[in-house]
Amino acid sequence: MPRVRPRREICDCLDCADDSSRQVDPTLRSALARLEPPPKSFIIIxxxxxxxxxSGGNSLELAQLPHLDSLAREGCNGLLAATVGEHTPPLSCQILQGSAANAPPMPQRFKNIHVALVGNCSSLEAIGEGLGSHSTRVLPLNAPQKWPQTERLAKELTSCLGVQPLEEYVASFSLNKPLEDNESDMIILWMQLPEITHRQEEEEEDEASSEAIDQACVALEWTDLLLRSLDSIPGFRDTVLTTLVVTPPPPTPSLKTDGNSNIPTPRLLQHPLAQEQIELDVRTLNSGEKVVLHRPLQSYQFCGMKQVKVDTERSAVVVHRLPGIVRKDRVEELNVAAIEAKGGGRCILGERMLFEIAYKIDKAPKYGA
Known part of the structure; x- marks a missing residue:
């Protein structure tokens, strides 16, 4: 049965309540902003x-996501663009490894960063080795209904990050203690949806499309529960830069949509003034000729000084949150239209995201380095 878009309501559970017990001393936030100590990073893809x-809407609108909506309200929202070309890896791999072959491992790029990689991708061990991850944990590639129990996973993740209440975390900085062997600066949790089997008949293709939507909604609702469990652990909200990335599936002929074999996803150039070029009637002093104004190239169309081709049809959603460190925008819920209209992060190349995060946790000398 097709999912119906639910009514979106702000979560009022005790974990999300903005009561007096959640007020934080601004001097502690200032210390974190000065990177004394730098925050940790948790990325979930x-x-x-x-x-x-x-039939209308998308998985973000059809799923019940009160805690992810709260994440969007408290953070900075934007889009990630994927480069396209021959032998170009999927967007999720571009985020982790970049689009160039033989990229240096993360400890070389980011001040000897300690990265732990957890996920259910079949090639996770090879990817972890390429990233220079000091810890890689492979989970079974199951349907989202069989993904790990969120409370237990949240405790394991925060233990690996060494999460402490903000006051204790700031106080420990003066002791100048090195990281423990099992402690990480960054954890990347990469959960992949299993591929839907190709169907031949029209009725079966409709069933496969409905199955894909259901799996996506279950995966997002699992993520919502995981975030609730993480936020309930003292210190997580205040000392960990949380990043959520939701990507579209790769182009595939396995699912049918109106005349197009690929499932439509948010366009980077959807705004009427954001086309490749626009024509305006401009009356100059000498004539009334029609002038063609070309849209300037955008930052996500460059990698360094090199112009790259991006997939304008298939962009990912990204949210960063750390109160006092990451600015808040005007997005009220995790919604593609709201992010396109009000997101403060705008759009960057997917492979530049780790550089932005590394700077915020004092693992890159300057933005983009």
Whole structure:
């Protein structure tokens, strides 16, 4: 049965309540902003869960996501663009490894960073080795209904990050203690949706499309529960830069949508003034000729000084949150239209995201370095 878009309500559970007990001493936040100590980083990538519903809406609108909505309200929202070309890896791999072959491992790029990689991708061990991850944990590639229990996973993740209440975390900085062997600066949790089997008949293709939407919604709701469990652990909200990435599935002929074999996803150039070029009638002093104004190239169309081609049809959603460190924008819920209209992060190349995060946790000398 097709999912119906639910009514979106602000969560009023005790974990999300903005009561007096959650007020934080501003001097502690200032210390974190001065990187004394620098925050930790937790990145969760839900790969293939940003799916448009042929009958209207998308998986972000059809799932019940009160805690992810709260994440969007408290953070900075934007889009990630994927480069396209021959032998170009999927967007999720571009985020982690970049689009260039033989990229140096993360400890070389980011001040000897300690990275732990957790996920259910079949090639996770090879990717972890390429990233220079000091810890890689492979989970079974199951349907989202069988993903790990969120409370237990949250405790394991925060233990690996060494999460403490903000006051204790700031006080420990003066002791100048090195990281423990099992402690990480950054954890990347990469959860991949299993591929839907190709169907031949029209009725079976409709069933496969509905199954893909259901799986995406279950995966997002699992992420919502995981975030609730993480936020309930003292210190997580205040000392960990939380990043959520939801990517569209790779182009595939396995699902049918109105005349197009690919599931439509948010366009980077959807705004009427954001086309490749626009024509305006401009009356100059000498004539009334029609002048063609070309849209300037955008930052996400460059990698360094090199112009790259991006996939304008298939962008990912990204949210960063750390109160006092990451600015808040005017997005009220995790919604593609709201992010396109009000997101403060705008759009960057997916492979530049780790550089932005590394700077915020004092693992890169300057933005983009």
């Amino acid at each position: 839900i790969d293939g869960a940003l799916i448009a519903n042929p």
